[in-house]
Amino acid sequence: MLLEVENMTTYYKLKDGFVRACENISLSLEQGEALGLVGESASGKTTAALSLIKLLPENAKVMSGKISIAGRDISQAMEAELRRIRWKEIAIIFQGAMNALNPVRRVGDQIVEVLRIHEKMTDKAALLRTIDLFEQVEIDPSRVRDYPHEFSGGMRQRVMIAMAIACNPKVVIGDEPTTALDVMVQAQVLQLLEKLRSKRRMGMILITHDLSVVGETCDRVAVMYAGQIVESGPTERVFENPAHPYTRALIAAFPNIEGERYLAQSIPGNPPNLLNPPSGCRFHERCSESMKLCSCQEPLPVKLDSGHFASCHLLGRRVLS
Amino acid sequence: MITSEQKKDLFALWKKNLVSFWGIYSQNKMGLIGLVILIIFTLMALFGPLLVEITTMAVDDVTQVLHPPTGNFWLGTDDLGKDIFAGVIIGSRVSLLVGVAATAISMIIGTVIGIVSGFYGKTIDALLMRITDVFLVIPWLPLMLVMAALLGPSLANIIFVIGITSWAGTARIIRSQTLSIKERPYVERARAIGSGDTHIMFYHILPNVFPLIFANTVLVAAIAILSETTLSFLGMGDPTRVTWGMMLHFAFSMGAVSFGAWWWLLPPGICVVLVVLSFTFIGYALDEVLNPKLRRRD
Amino acid sequence: MSNRDQVISKNELLRVEGLEVHFAARTGFLAALLSREKALVRAVDGVDFSLGKGEILCLAGESGSGKTTTGKAVLRLIEPTGGKIWFKGEDLLSLTRQKLRLFRQDAQIIFQDPYESLNPRQTVFATVAEPLEVNRICNSNAEKEERVIEALCDAGLNNPRELFLRYPHELSGGQRQRLAIAGALVLKPDFIMADEPVSMLDLSIRAGILKLMVDLRDLKGISYLFITHDLSLAWLVSDRIAVMYLGKIVELGSADAVIRQPLHPYTRALVSVIPVPKSISRRDKKLLKGETPDPVNIPVGCRFHPRCPQVKPRCREEEPCFREILPGHFGACHYL
Numbered sequence: 001m002l003l004e005v006e007n008m009t010t011y012y013k014l015k016d017g018f019v020r021a022c023e024n025i026s027l028s029l030e031q032g033e034a035l036g037l038v039g040e041s042a043s044g045k046t047t048a049a050l051s052l053i054k055l056l057p058e059n060a061k062v063m064s065g066k067i068s069i070a071g072r073d074i075s076q077a078m079e080a081e082l083r084r085i086r087w088k089e090i091a092i093i094f095q096g097a098m099n100a101l102n103p104v105r106r107v108g109d110q111i112v113e114v115l116r117i118h119e120k121m122t123d124k125a126a127l128l129r130t131i132d133l134f135e136q137v138e139i140d141p142s143r144v145r146d147y148p149h150e151f152s153g154g155m156r157q158r159v160m161i162a163m164a165i166a167c168n169p170k171v172v173i174g175d176e177p178t179t180a181l182d183v184m185v186q187a188q189v190l191q192l193l194e195k196l197r198s199k200r201r202m203g204m205i206l207i208t209h210d211l212s213v214v215g216e217t218c219d220r221v222a223v224m225y226a227g228q229i230v231e232s233g234p235t236e237r238v239f240e241n242p243a244h245p246y247t248r249a250l251i252a253a254f255p256n257i258e259g260e261r262y263l264a265q266s267i268p269g270n271p272p273n274l275l276n277p278p279s280g281c282r283f284h285e286r287c288s289e290s291m292k293l294c295s296c297q298e299p300l301p302v303k304l305d306s307g308h309f310a311s312c313h314l315l316g317r318r319v320l321s
Numbered sequence: 322m323i324t325s326e327q328k329k330d331l332f333a334l335w336k337k338n339l340v341s342f343w344g345i346y347s348q349n350k351m352g353l354i355g356l357v358i359l360i361i362f363t364l365m366a367l368f369g370p371l372l373v374e375i376t377t378m379a380v381d382d383v384t385q386v387l388h389p390p391t392g393n394f395w396l397g398t399d400d401l402g403k404d405i406f407a408g409v410i411i412g413s414r415v416s417l418l419v420g421v422a423a424t425a426i427s428m429i430i431g432t433v434i435g436i437v438s439g440f441y442g443k444t445i446d447a448l449l450m451r452i453t454d455v456f457l458v459i460p461w462l463p464l465m466l467v468m469a470a471l472l473g474p475s476l477a478n479i480i481f482v483i484g485i486t487s488w489a490g491t492a493r494i495i496r497s498q499t500l501s502i503k504e505r506p507y508v509e510r511a512r513a514i515g516s517g518d519t520h521i522m523f524y525h526i527l528p529n530v531f532p533l534i535f536a537n538t539v540l541v542a543a544i545a546i547l548s549e550t551t552l553s554f555l556g557m558g559d560p561t562r563v564t565w566g567m568m569l570h571f572a573f574s575m576g577a578v579s580f581g582a583w584w585w586l587l588p589p590g591i592c593v594v595l596v597v598l599s600f601t602f603i604g605y606a607l608d609e610v611l612n613p614k615l616r617r618r619d
Numbered sequence: 620m621s622n623r624d625q626v627i628s629k630n631e632l633l634r635v636e637g638l639e640v641h642f643a644a645r646t647g648f649l650a651a652l653l654s655r656e657k658a659l660v661r662a663v664d665g666v667d668f669s670l671g672k673g674e675i676l677c678l679a680g681e682s683g684s685g686k687t688t689t690g691k692a693v694l695r696l697i698e699p700t701g702g703k704i705w706f707k708g709e710d711l712l713s714l715t716r717q718k719l720r721l722f723r724q725d726a727q728i729i730f731q732d733p734y735e736s737l738n739p740r741q742t743v744f745a746t747v748a749e750p751l752e753v754n755r756i757c758n759s760n761a762e763k764e765e766r767v768i769e770a771l772c773d774a775g776l777n778n779p780r781e782l783f784l785r786y787p788h789e790l791s792g793g794q795r796q797r798l799a800i801a802g803a804l805v806l807k808p809d810f811i812m813a814d815e816p817v818s819m820l821d822l823s824i825r826a827g828i829l830k831l832m833v834d835l836r837d838l839k840g841i842s843y844l845f846i847t848h849d850l851s852l853a854w855l856v857s858d859r860i861a862v863m864y865l866g867k868i869v870e871l872g873s874a875d876a877v878i879r880q881p882l883h884p885y886t887r888a889l890v891s892v893i894p895v896p897k898s899i900s901r902r903d904k905k906l907l908k909g910e911t912p913d914p915v916n917i918p919v920g921c922r923f924h925p926r927c928p929q930v931k932p933r934c935r936e937e938e939p940c941f942r943e944i945l946p947g948h949f950g951a952c953h954y955l
Contacts, residue, residue, distance in 0.1 A: 040821040041792075152910050182681035183848060184907050187892040191906060209822060212851075212894030253826050255851040257878050258895055263855060266827025270791045334742075334784050506736035510799075513696060514750035514806065515723040524749075528740045 001071070002203045003029040003052075003090075003171050008065030010044075010051045019274045021047040023227045025065070029171065032201040034194075036214030036235065038250070039224035042271050045207045046095065048224070049173045053086045070170060087118050091169040095176040098156035101148040108134075108144030111163050118167050133162040137192060154185035158192065165196060171203040178213060190217050211254050215239060220307070223247050226272050226282040233308030243302075243310035245287045281313065289314060345610045352606020358599035362592070366417045369410035389584050397584035400575045405568075409588050412565045417596070419480055419564070420546035426484025427545070428491060428538050435495025436522050436530065440503060450496070456489035465548065469557035476559050483548045491537055498530050532611035536604055543600035550593045565589035632707060632810060632842050633670040633693065638663055639701030640685070640692050644915050660914045662688040664866035665702070667941065670810070673836055675843040677853040677874070679889075680863035683911040686846045689863070690812045693844065694726055695719065706810075724754055727803035731815035733795035737787040743798055744783040747771060750806045766805055774801035775831050793824035800831065812844045817852070829856050851893050854878045862886045865922045866914060868941060872948035882950040884927050921953070929954065 010022040021044045029035050039045040051062050067075045069089055077085065094100060102110060108130050115126035131141040137158040148156060157177065164172055174193065178186040194217055197204050206218055214221050215235060222232035223246065231244040242248040252264040269286040272278055278285050284294035293313050301309040346352055390397045396405040438449040465482050472478040502508065503526070511521050552558055553566025560567065568589040577585045644658035663685040670676050678686040691697040693704060695711065704711040706722060714722060730736035737746060747767045757763040771779035774797040787795055796816065803811055813832065817825040833856060835841050847853050853860050854874050861871040862885065870883040881887045888905040907926045912918065918925050924934040933953050941951040
């Protein structure tokens with residue numbers, strides 16, 4: 001097991017109380033595996049990712065949970081050890097990363113800087129590694145001396161990917177790595193991530209609101225709603241047999257161009273306020289099949305199949321097709 | 322535009338906005354201090370002159386001349402035997418009035434030019450900005466002195482002069498904010514529903530520039546009051562009016578320094594400093610309060 | 620440009636011919652002095668299509684395709700630099716100011732960003748009432764209020780009165796977009812240009828907004844020019860799809876035809892990368908190399924030729940013309 005997260009809970013402290021951004025998140029990632037973390041805005045997926053490497057704002061705290069990488073427990077790691085872990089073992093490509101490049105410095109220099117800080121390489125060695133990285137992400141190495149504005153959005157994203165894999169991390173977390181990219185560029189970037197993953201046997205966590213991205217690239221998927229994981233399992237199984245009503249609604253909203261044309265129903269209502277989440281199942285207020293039990297008791301994960309879990313009270317009663 | 326029931330709702334909405342604004346503002350210590358000082362001086366300016374009076378310019382009682390603070394005269398007397406404490410109180414009214422009036426003129430000119438310039442762009446923008454540049458570049462003190470000397474030392478002229486020389490900075494700030502708001506989709510939408518230029522400027526751009534105007538106004542007011550003091554001190558002010566600047570002017574020209582009459586020099590000076598400081602503090606606090614709202618939601 | 624016959628049918632709401640929108644490119648001072656030709660951004664470079672009454676036509680393409688510029692040019696929010704537009708039989712480019720105002724009441728727009736397309740200082744009521752006030756439509760406050768309520772309800776915002784005094788930041792993304800739609804509906808338009816109306820909304824909310832748009836078409840006969848980069852959405856919602864690349868339409872046909880039997884190589888590539896659930900097996904994806912070039916440097920000949928997997932010598936020299944390949948299915952390529 002490359003990365004294992006058990007019952008991680010992260011809260012933000014606000015003036016009015018605690019925002020329960022992540023509640024009892026459990027994930028696991030094998031080497032070379034891609035896990036998709038799917039959720040809409042305010043589902044807590046970005047917080048979950050940032051909690052792994054504790055890159056949270058000041059008012060956020062990982063309240064409980066165990067995080068281990070390659071068998072090592074890092075839940076209690078102090079800042080010094082975290083700094084070693086960040087980038088060298090777990091790297092993250094942030095949302096909007098393509099805009100995170102310093103516009104007044106050459107692109108190659110920015111990667112060299114990362115290498116010098118983290119790997120303590122000499123300038124010459126770092127430059128050679130940078131050129132090699134550029135080749136791996138399919139950018140012409142001569143462009144090492146270009147400035148960010150000379151690159152298109154897709155190419156800048158490739159530079160960010162190069163930066164992320166620069167120190168050969170074991171796990172790469174991509175937070176919406178393809179949002180804001182054109183569809184063709186998106187396909188290219190996903191193909192690149194796929195290639196890098198298999199070649200380097202990296203673990204990858206792909207955070208996205210776009211189910212289609214997950215369907216194409218991830219081996220396993222975890223669906224998040226209001227800070228909790230409501231369903232997780234192998235991608236194919238979850239797509240063919242979604243168990244949780246939320247997952248089912250998301251998949252129904254996914255246009256299938258090889259099937260019938262039909263506009264699914266929207267899920268009524270809005271995502272809940274995490275300062276004061278609903279009692280019981282957090283989805284019950286928007287669920288078309290909620291029972292009385294759903295508003296009182298939080299459902300626990302039910303095992304449906306090998307590796308396929310979902311948290312819903314209905315599962316005891318329904319026969320899965 | 323709305324029913325009376327909705328008028329009640331609107332009023333409730335207003336109150337809600339005000340309460341939430343105060344909630345944030347009151348957390349800022351600088352802002353509170355500034356506000357308190359300003360309130361004190363405003364009360365002084367409004368009601369003070371009703372409670373004290375300055376008798377005529379003539380000397381009443383020669384024995385009272387240039388006395389340091391005593392029981393009767395809390396801040397002592399000047400060279401004509403006038404009560405300095407009374408002077409400070411009466412002076413507050415005119416000083417604040419001039420400051421506010423000049424600020425109003427300055428802000429109106431600056432805002433209109435800023436919005437029109439930013440909105441239309443191209444030639445109008447170029448023209449207006451060159452004019453603004455002229456006013457920005459000319460050193461304001463000599464300009465004010467020349468204009469005051471030409472127009473004569475009356476209160477109205479002072480207000481006019483200060484207003485005319487301080488709008489340029491505001492115009493620039495408002496213009497750049499207008500440039501950014503102009504590109505927002507809701508302005509494009511306003512076009513799409515058939516709005517004319519004036520409607521867009523007043524209805525969409527002005528309200529969204531308003532927080533900036535507000536914070537800027539307060540700082541301009543500080544400068545205006547300081548300017549009035551400066552002009553009066555240099556002798557360009559209205560000698561028939563009692564202002565802090567005039568008191569300082571007379572104090573200096575009548576030799577208070579060599580006489581050692583600190584009670585004549587310090588009080589008006591300290592008042593000016595306090596008022597300017599209060600505006601500055603409020604300006605900082607407003608900036609902090611209003612800026613987050615200018616950014617995005619959620 | 621087009622070989623079709625010009626028959627202005629009774630059911631045609633909008634017709635566009637040879638539409639061009641060219642911008643002067645920003646070049647450096649020195650370059651402007653030294654170069655003889657002004658660099659031109661040919662954002663829209665000769666576009667022909669028509670929109671029928673009650674039809675939903677989608678302009679699909681990636682960034683740089685010119686789809687948004689086309690949409691805004693049709694509404695005259697951006698001024699076209701060439702070509703012709705007819706709306707309800709009238710030449711749109713030679714309207715008087717009066718008539719332009721009336722046109723604007725008939726042709727409305729919904730923007731992509733539900734946060735930025737609403738004035739944060741306008742209440743819900745003010746936002747929806749503004750079009751009425753600007754066009755001096757209502758005679759009394761009661762009438763205005765009625766129309767506002769009607770528009771809000773049509774947009775699916777029930778309990779409109781409760782929302783009157785709310786501000787946009789108090790509403791959710793989906794509600795904001797519905798508010799924007801209400802603001803467009805209040806003038807009772809015949810035509811709405813929807814610029815990526817759901818791309819910034821959560822997945823679970825999108826279906827509702829799309830369904831609303833289609834319902835409005837079914838109930839009120841509103842025609843849509845629907846602009847999107849998402850071909851699967853285009854397929855779900857539109858009657859016909861026009862695929863754009865670098866300022867020209869490369870393929871135009873019914874939604875099913877374009878998605879299920881794409882003719883143009885670009886369309887085929889785009890369709891091949893549309894994700895389909897249940898098939899984690901790697902389909903034959905035709906990934907194109909590189910990215911869409913800058914509209915300042917449009918390739919000579921067929922503008923797609925540098926990236927086309929089936930490029931032949933003719934493509935590098937001659938620009939293909941846009942012609943009917945199958946009934947109702949048009950394409951611009953030498954080898955269809």
